[in-house]
Amino acid sequence: MQDDSESGSPVGSSGVVLIADDDEPIAQALAYIVEECGGLPLVAAHGRQALELALTYHPALIITDLMMPQMTGAELMAALRADAAVGGYRPAAIVLMSAAGTQYMDSLGADAVLPKPFDLTDVEALIERFLPRAQREP
Amino acid sequence: MGATDNSGDPRGGSPAAPEPRDLTGVPHLDRILGGGLPRGSLVLVLGVPGSGKTTLAGQIAFTAARAGKRVLILTAFSESTSKLIAHLRAFSYFEPSLIGGVVQFLSLQSSLAEGLETAADAILSEARRVKAAVVVLDGFRGLDSLTGSARAARQFLFTVGTTLSALGATLLITAETDPRDPTFFPEATTADVILGMQYQLFGVRQHRGIEVIKARTSAPLPGLHAMTLSADGVSVYPQLEERIAADVLGSEAQTQGAAPGGAQSESALDPGPARAAFGLPELDTMLAGGIPRATCTLLVGSLGTGKTLMSLYFALAGVRNGEAVAYLGFRESQRQLRLAASAFEIGPALEKALRPGGSLTFLEVPPIKVNADILADRLLHLLDHTGARRLVIDSVAELERAILRSPDPQRLEDYLAALLIALRERGVTALMLKETDKAIAATLDFSADPLSVLAENVILLQQVPYAGELHRILAVLKLRFSGHDTTLREFRITSPAGLEVLEPGMSEHDVLAGITERQQQHAGHLQSGEEPRHSRNRPAQPKPSQPPLRPGSTDDAG
Secondary structure, eight states: OOOOOTTSOSSSSSOEEEEEOSSHHHHHHHHHHHHHTTOEEEEESSHHHHHHHHHHHOOSEEEEESSOSSSOHHHHHHHHHHHHHHHTSOOOEEEEEESSOHHHHHTTOOSEEEESSOOHHHHHHHHHHHSOGGGSOO | OTTTGGGSOTTSSOTTSOOOEEOOOSTTHHHHTTSSEETTOEEEEEEOTTSSHHHHHHHHHHHHHHTTOOEEEEEOSSOOHHHHHHHHHTSTTOOGGGBTTTEEEEEOHHHHHTOHHHHHHHHHHHHHHTTOSEEEEEOTTHHHHHHSOHHHHHHHHHHHHHHHHHTTOEEEEEEESOTTOGGGHHHHTTOSEEEEEEEEEETTEEEEEEEEEEETTSOOOOSEEEEEEETTEEEEEOOHHHHHHHHHHHHHHOSSSOOGGGOOOGGGSOOOSSEEOOSOHHHHHHTTTSEETTOEEEEEEOTTSSHHHHHHHHHHHHHHTTOOEEEEESSSOHHHHHHHHTTSTTHHHHHHHHSTTOSEEEEEOOSSSOOHHHHHHHHHHHHHHHTOOEEEEETHHHHHHHHHTSSOGGGHHHHHHHHHHHHHHTTOEEEEEEEOSOSSOSSOOOOOOHHHHHSSEEEEEEEEEETTEEEEEEEEEEETTSOOOOSOEEEEEETTTEEEEOOGGGSOTTHHHHHHHHHHHHHHHHHHTTOGGGGGOOOOOSSTTSOOOOOTTOOOOO
16 A cells, blocks of 8 residues: 555555445445555444544545444534534545435535445446545555 | 323423324325325335335325425335435426535435444434424335344334434335235334235236335335336325225214315205216106206116117206216227217217316226225216216226226125215216126116115116017016006117117007016916025006016015
8 A cells, every 4th residue: 555645644544444334245245346456445333433434544535335333424424524624624525325315315415425335336436436546455 | 203102292282282293295195095194103014025115105205205304214225325316306396406405316325234233323413414394214114134133123223213203303114015914023023103015916817905004103005005106106006995984984073074085964965956867868758857856877788778768868867967977888989879870860968068168077997907905996086076967987887897897806895886876976877887788688677786786776778689679678577666667678789860768658568568478477487486586576467556576586685
């Protein structure tokens, strides 16, 4: 993994992709795709765990489910953006996924939405878009 | 309200205070539950795979969400939340805009992996977080295999059920099991309501049913009720006899107002004219003006005698009289019926009555896989909706066949009796057509069956060969509450005039006398031989002043 900005912005520097979903098989499937694309996946089973992992590891991209125990994807997004605003850094790109209607998802202000069920190519395209090639493992 | 429910009212009201109930939104489910689900109750929905448990739970959840209540839907082991959402999305009750807002879907997989205690904590904490009024736990199957202990599962249900109840939340748990599996019951004792969903094959036919196995503090309709799964979700069709029995008891218990289900008390009915005429002058004279109102008449006869045509006269006489009329047709489509009538003078009147806004409503039911309870529900709904007070069923044999081919053919008499009560309660004068076995018989041939005993009136039509010709013969076998003309009559069907019942003098002079003579010999033969019941037959000369002719073995209790 490329590690060329240890002292700069905490975000966008690591190639780490945080995946948050209470459906474990879906989280594992996403982790597999991220690995295939050269990213480093981190998996959280609920929103609060995802927040802790995000604040610790500063992922370049967060793919989070909307409806999760303890903290929803929307609440997670709001908490991370608030932290970035206070810390003066650019927040990680957030992809919100759900089987809920896309109209509602669009209204939440994520960088992208991923309707469930999703295709492998949709996920690959999102990783391509949000995770710079330089940060990926060959 | 969990297992403490029977020790008083934990919500602070007096024990006599009515328990708050929430309607499920599932057609007729509230009825078989005895009035919806008690708020804060623990509801177990049990059934084999494919029986509709998840569909039902989702329907109840979305009904609550549409009413503004917060709903939490949890998946256990059976499927992921996205698969569950994809499953529910197929139904019309699903509302995408509610997802993520008042309806939250969460997976319990990770907490269940840590044991039932952790799972119970997770459920309660999430229910509090989203302020859920309804919690659905879908796919309970894995829980007992997880613990290997019914006691642990029971403890889990008790803890979650009682705590949610204290929060005022209703908990629905779907579990994959045979609803009548006694080994599951130790776990189920803590439930307030248990719904069993059946899904069985009889031959190649699929039968879906739903049963309220347990309903604490309410009076459910007992037994297995028909159920369908469609794009609208689950619909329940109560067993007609249970429904009518409850209505009758209900209206006896109530001292005022209409009985449940649209049935009205007799006093509330508009009696209208005392008789429902056919508009066939000679027949109406025989019937002393027509069929007594709010009774059932069995119009029985061999194939091709003109039963359907006669029933159209009955229907159109109602239309002319300004009445709404319903026609339940199994045998002919509306198009076939109009085509058949077009050969006769009544054709234009039928066309007019069947037009949109006309007063004749035709309910066309192909005689394929008829479910008698579903049909009864449709029929009663139609009568209530149109206010029809005349009804034709062509042929009631299809309804009987539906019962006789159902898993419980023993229901036939109760079903028919309930149907007749339901019609009578609505003030409906019903004409039910039915075929006899023989197309042509040398004598008038009629065997009593349950409906001929239950129906107040019986009219027999038959083609009888005499002197090298077929003659259409009519006899009023029974007319309860009323005297009637008991002579045999000949009737004709000609185009375009239609159906005409002849006065006795209009028949060829020896036809009726000859047939009566033959009937007498036939009865005498039977009397001396195999069927002693026929000793009641008293053949008569075809004159109005003579005693009644009673062909066959009618059981005339009138």
